[in-house]
Amino acid sequence: MSTIIIYTVVSLCAIGVASAVVLYLVARKFRVEEAPRIDQVEALLPGANCGGCGKPGCRGLAEAIVKANSLEGLACPAGGETTMPSIAAALGLEAGARVPRVAVVRCGGNRERRPRLNRYDGYPSCAAEHALHRGESACAFGCLGLGDCERACAFGAIRVDASSGLPVVKEEACAACDACAKACPRGVIELRDKGIKSRRVFVSCINRDRGAAARAACGAACIGCGKCAKDCTFEAITVENNLAYIDPRKCRLCRKCVSSCPTGAILEVNFPPRKTELPKFEFET
Amino acid sequence: MKTFTLGGIHPPDEKRTAGSAIAPLPLPGQVAIPLSQHIGMPATPLVAKGDRVKAGQLIGGAAGFISANVHSSVSGVVLDVKAVVDASGYARPAVVIRVEGDEWDESVKQRESPDHYLSAFSREEMLASIQAAGVVGMGGATFPARVKLSPPAGSRPEILIVNGAECEPFLTADHRLMIERSRELLIGTRFLMKALGVEQAIIGIENNKPDAIAIMREAVTKHTLGIEVCPLKVKYPQGGEKQLIQATTGRRVPPGALPIAAGVVVHNVGTVYAAYEAITIHKPLVERVVTVTGKSLERPGNYLCRVGAPVSHLIEAAGGLPGDTGKVVSGGPMMGKALASTDVVVTKGTSGVLVIPAAEALRNPSRDCIRCAKCVRVCPMGLEPYLLMTLGEHRQTGEMERGRVMDCIECGSCSFTCPAQRPLLDVIRLGKSRVGQAIKSRK
Numbered sequence: 001m002s003t004i005i006i007y008t009v010v011s012l013c014a015i016g017v018a019s020a021v022v023l024y025l026v027a028r029k030f031r032v033e034e035a036p037r038i039d040q041v042e043a044l045l046p047g048a049n050c051g052g053c054g055k056p057g058c059r060g061l062a063e064a065i066v067k068a069n070s071l072e073g074l075a076c077p078a079g080g081e082t083t084m085p086s087i088a089a090a091l092g093l094e095a096g097a098r099v100p101r102v103a104v105v106r107c108g109g110n111r112e113r114r115p116r117l118n119r120y121d122g123y124p125s126c127a128a129e130h131a132l133h134r135g136e137s138a139c140a141f142g143c144l145g146l147g148d149c150e151r152a153c154a155f156g157a158i159r160v161d162a163s164s165g166l167p168v169v170k171e172e173a174c175a176a177c178d179a180c181a182k183a184c185p186r187g188v189i190e191l192r193d194k195g196i197k198s199r200r201v202f203v204s205c206i207n208r209d210r211g212a213a214a215r216a217a218c219g220a221a222c223i224g225c226g227k228c229a230k231d232c233t234f235e236a237i238t239v240e241n242n243l244a245y246i247d248p249r250k251c252r253l254c255r256k257c258v259s260s261c262p263t264g265a266i267l268e269v270n271f272p273p274r275k276t277e278l279p280k281f282e283f284e285t
Numbered sequence: 286m287k288t289f290t291l292g293g294i295h296p297p298d299e300k301r302t303a304g305s306a307i308a309p310l311p312l313p314g315q316v317a318i319p320l321s322q323h324i325g326m327p328a329t330p331l332v333a334k335g336d337r338v339k340a341g342q343l344i345g346g347a348a349g350f351i352s353a354n355v356h357s358s359v360s361g362v363v364l365d366v367k368a369v370v371d372a373s374g375y376a377r378p379a380v381v382i383r384v385e386g387d388e389w390d391e392s393v394k395q396r397e398s399p400d401h402y403l404s405a406f407s408r409e410e411m412l413a414s415i416q417a418a419g420v421v422g423m424g425g426a427t428f429p430a431r432v433k434l435s436p437p438a439g440s441r442p443e444i445l446i447v448n449g450a451e452c453e454p455f456l457t458a459d460h461r462l463m464i465e466r467s468r469e470l471l472i473g474t475r476f477l478m479k480a481l482g483v484e485q486a487i488i489g490i491e492n493n494k495p496d497a498i499a500i501m502r503e504a505v506t507k508h509t510l511g512i513e514v515c516p517l518k519v520k521y522p523q524g525g526e527k528q529l530i531q532a533t534t535g536r537r538v539p540p541g542a543l544p545i546a547a548g549v550v551v552h553n554v555g556t557v558y559a560a561y562e563a564i565t566i567h568k569p570l571v572e573r574v575v576t577v578t579g580k581s582l583e584r585p586g587n588y589l590c591r592v593g594a595p596v597s598h599l600i601e602a603a604g605g606l607p608g609d610t611g612k613v614v615s616g617g618p619m620m621g622k623a624l625a626s627t628d629v630v631v632t633k634g635t636s637g638v639l640v641i642p643a644a645e646a647l648r649n650p651s652r653d654c655i656r657c658a659k660c661v662r663v664c665p666m667g668l669e670p671y672l673l674m675t676l677g678e679h680r681q682t683g684e685m686e687r688g689r690v691m692d693c694i695e696c697g698s699c700s701f702t703c704p705a706q707r708p709l710l711d712v713i714r715l716g717k718s719r720v721g722q723a724i725k726s727r728k
Contacts (some may be wrong), residue, residue: 118625121612121647123711131718133374133625140375 009157010260033116037066045076048154050213052077052177071095078155078175103158103169107143107188108220108265110164114139121217130185138217141207143167143188152183166255193248198270201226201258202250205265206239215263222265228257286492288518290478292665293696296521298493302457302578305548305586305642307465310602316359316593317369318344319379322632323421326353332380336363340591341390341569346379347419353429353633354419356382358571358591362386363433370518372615372622372629377628378479380479382593394566411480418563419633420570423555424448424524425616430556434480436545443548444482445559446533448473449490450517451498451522453617456637458574461492461587463497466558467504471597473561481550486512488554489533491519522696527549528665539546540692555636570633573645575599579640581607590631597627599638611646629654650692652705660699660709666692670699670709677716682723685716691724 006274034098041062049057053076055064057087065074071093076083078122081100097261120129126148134140145165149158158180160166167180167189188206203222211223224242237252237257245258246266258266321327327344328478338357361384368376391518405415406596416431436442447470453460463470476485488505489499502514515533522528527538529551537546544551552560555573562568571592578585584602590599596613600606606627607615614621615635633636660670668689690713699709 121623121709123715123717125711128711128715131715132622134370134376136625 006138006150008086035066038062040090041065041087044083044090046079046083046175048175048177049231050078050154050175050177050179052175069093077101078177080087080175082197092097094165101196101200101252102171102174102200103176103180104190104200104202105143105158105167105169106194106202106204106206106219107141107166107220108267109137109139109142110166110220113219114142114217120124125203126183127185139207139214139221141144141188142218143185144186148185149180149189152179153158154179158189165270184213190206195248195253199268200248200270201253201255201266201268202246202248203244203265204267206243208243210242214242220263220265227260227262228266286517286599287519287532288520289523289532289665290530292663293520293522293528293670294663294701295519296454296701298519299454299578299618300457300493301452302576302585302587303460303494305457305461307461307574307587307589310588310590310594310599310680312359312387313366313590313594313598316591317379317381317595317630318355318357318358318593319369319371319562319630319632320345320428321377321378322355323353323372323419324426324633325349326354326377328352328355329380330365330366330380332363334363334365337361338363338382339388339390341393341571343569347416349431350633350713351429351432353421353431354569356415356419356569356571356594357382359384361385372621372624372627372628372632372635376447379405379593392505394610398428405477406479406564408480408482409707410415411476411560412566414564415480415560418559418567418569420556420559420563421633422553423559423573423633423636424553425634425636427632430552430560431505431553433550433614434477436481436550440545441548442483442545443485444469444550445474445478445481445483445486446532446551447486447488447528447548448524448526448529448551448553449488449494449501450490450529451494451520452519452523452525453619453637454622455639456522456576456617457578458576458587458636460494461495461600462554462558462574463494464500469561470501470554470557471508471510471512471642472565473557475510476564477552477557482505483550484511486705488512488514489529490514492516493519517642521698522665522694525694527694527695540689557707561648573631573633573635575631575635576637577603577640578637579607579610579642581609582640582643583607590635592633593630595628596624596632596633596638599631600627600640607640607642609642609644610640612641614641619701620695648708649706651707654707655704657704659702659704663698663702665696665698666694668693670713673716674707674709674712677712680716680719682716684701686720686723690717690720 042059045058047058053061055061084095116136120136124146126146131146135144143166147151147160150160155173156174157170158167160193161168176227205222207221214221214223224245226239228244229237229239234250234252236247238245252273258268293294307534326348331346332344339360342357344357347354361382364381364383366380369379378571478486486677498516505512516533530549538544538547547550557568574587575590576587577599613624615624654671673688697710703715
C-alpha cells in the first residue's frame with residue numbers, strides 16, 4: 001500500500017520538475033523584450049487610463065512615446081502641468097508648450113427654461129435616449145441629463161446637477177481628456193482653452209433650429225439673431241446654421257456680447273462681479 | 286403543428302379586437318405626411334405651399350433605388366412642407382395638408398376592371414405599379430417592396446412566404462385583413478408569385494386565428510394555384526422573417542444573409558394587399574389598417590386610417606384617451622415604440638396604437654443578473670443576451686461583434702423573460718448601433 005503512495009509522490013514530483021524545466025526554457029526562449037524605459041514613462045503618467053491621449057490607456061501612450069523617441073503629437077492631456085516636462089526630462093527630450101483646456105457644457109436648458117413635454121422611462125443612458133427620440137423637451141440638440149459624461153469621467157470632474165438637470169464641470173479637477181465630450185451623444189460638451197485666469201465667454205447652446213423653433217423649445221436657446229456677431233469688435237463670433245459660436249482664440253473677453261444676447265445664451269465665467277447689473281431676461285415657459 | 290425551433294416566448298396574447306370588423310376612420314381635419322416613411326433615402330417633395338392636391342396624387346418622389354414614392358392620402362391644400370416630429374422621435378420633413386372634401390386623383394380607378402386576372406398583367410407592369418404606388422413592407426420594417434421583389438442577380442427565389450403570423454400581442458390588423466379580404470389577398474399572392482417567378486407560396490398563420498386559417502384555406506382550395514395555408518403553433522417572434530421561414534419551410538437563413546440566400550422571399554399580408562390594390566386599381570399606399578387597442582380604451586378596434594392622420598385622431602375614434610393612460614405605443618407591446626406625443630402621425634408602417642394604463646406602463650427597477658440564462662434559452666437567434674448586455678455596458682464593441690450582436694432582431698424576448706427585469710434589449714440595441722458604426726467605418 002505504502003509503495004503505491006511513494007511511487008505516486010515521486011512520479012508526480014518528477015513530472016513537476018520536468019515541466020518546470022520545460023516552462024523555464026520556453027519562457028526564456030520566447031521572452032518578450034521590452035524597453036525598460038516604457039515602465040519608466042508609465043510610472044510618470046497618471047495611470048487613469050482615460051484614453052484622452054487617443055492611445056489605449058497609459059501604457060499605450062508610454063509605448064508610443066518610447067517607440068517614437070519624441071514627444072511630438074504625443075501628450076497626456078490629463079497629467080496637468082508637470083507630467084510631460086518630467087517625462088521629457090527622464091528621456092532627455094524636449095516637451096512642447098501646451099495650452100491648458102477645460103470641458104465646457106454648451107447647454108443652458110435647465111428645468112425652468114426648457115419645459116418637459118414627456119417622460120423618458122427607458123435605460124438610463126443619454127445614448128439610449130438619443131437613439132430613441134429628441135428628448136423630454138422640444139429641443140433635439142440639448143443635454144439629456146442622464147449622465148453619460150459623468151460616468152465617462154475618470155477624475156470625478158463632471159457631475160449632473162440634480163436641480164438643474166445639467167452637468168457641472170469642476171474646473172480644478174478637469175483634465176481636459178475629452179472623455180466626456182466623446183461620451184456625449186449630442187456633442188454638448190466642448191473642450192475650450194482655459195483662458196486668462198480661467199475667464200471665458202461662450203455660447204451655452206448648440207441648437208441649430210430656426211429662431212422661433214429654438215425659442216419655443218427653450219428660453220435660453222441661441223436663436224441665431226446675429227446681434228452678438230454684429231456687436232463684437234474683434235470678429236470673434238460667427239453665426240452658422242442659426243447658431244452663434246465664439247472663437248476662443250479671437251475673443252478678447254470684452255463681454256459686450258453677453259449683454260447684447262436677447263436670450264441670455266452667452267455666458268461669462270470666473271469674472272469679478274459687474275459694476276452694473278446685466279439686464280434681466282424674461283424667460284417664456 | 287409547425288413552429289420555429291430555437292427560443293421563443295409566450296406572452297399573453299390580448300387580441301381583444303380580433304372580432305371587430307375593419308371600420309373606415311372619418312377624415313381628420315389636417316394631415317402631415319412624412320417624406321420618410323420607409324427605410325432608405327427620404328422622398329423628394331414635389332409640391333409646395335398653397336398647391337391643391339387630390340387623394341392618391343404623388344407628392345414625394347423616390348430618391349434612389351432604396352426609397353419609395355409618397356402620395357397624398359387626402360384632397361386639400363398644402364399648408365406647408367416643413368419638419369414635423371414623427372414616430373422616429375425627431376422632426377423630419379413632411380407635407381402638411383388641410384383636408385377639403387375627398388376627391389381622388391384620376392389615375393386611381395374606383396373599381397377594379399373585370400379583366401384583372403393574372404394574364405392581364407406582365408411582370409414588368411406589376412413591378413412598375415408596385416413601385417409607382419410606393420408600396421413598402423407593412424410588417425414594420427417598411428423596406429420598399431419593389432426592392433424585395435427584385436432578387437439580386439445570381440439568386441433564385443423558390444418560395445414566396447406570406448406573413449400572416451401577427452405574433453405581436455394586441456395587434457389584429459393582419460388578422461382582420463385575412464378574414465375580410467381573403468379573395469384579394471389570394472389574388473395578390475398570385476401576382477407576387479408571378480412577379481418573383483415562383484411556383485409555390487405558403488401563407489403562415491398562427492393558430493390563435495382559427496377563423497382566418499379557415500377562411501384563407503377555403504379560398505385557397507377553390508383555386509389551389511400552388512398556394513398552401515400553413516397553420517403555426519403560437520410562439521413569439523414567429524412573425525420574424527427568419528423564424529417564419531424556418532417554421533414554414535424548415536430552411537435556415539445563414540447569419541448575416543438575406544432570406545433570398547435560402548431561396549425564400551417573405552411579404553406581410555398588409556404588403557400583399559397593398560400590392561394587389563396597386564396592380565389592379567393603381568391605388569397608391571395611402572391608407573392602412575391600424576389596430577387601436579388597450580385595456581381601458583372605450584372602443585378598441587381595427588380602423589382603416591389614412592396615412593398622415595395624427596394618432597390622437599385614431600384615439601378619439603376609439604373613445605378618447607383614458608384618464609389612466611401612462612404610455613401610448615406605436616406598434617405592439619413587444620417591438621413597438623413609445624410615443625412622446627399623440628400628435629405623431631400614422632405612417633405606412635404603423636400597425637397599431639396601444640394605450641397602456643399608467644399602472645402597467647412604468648418599468649420595474651432592474652436588479653443584478655443571477656446568470657439564470659433564461660434569456661439565452663428564449664433568444665430566437667441563439668445569442669447570449671446577458672453576456673451582450675454586460676459587454677455593451679462596458680463598450681466592448683469588438684467582443685459584441687464576435688458575440689454576433691448584429692444578428693439580434695430586437696424582438697425583446699430576453700427583456701420580457703428576465704426575472705431581474707434587466708433592460709437587456711436597450712443595451713444590446715445601443716451596442717448594435719455602435720458595432721454597426723464600427724463595421725461601416727472599416728469599409
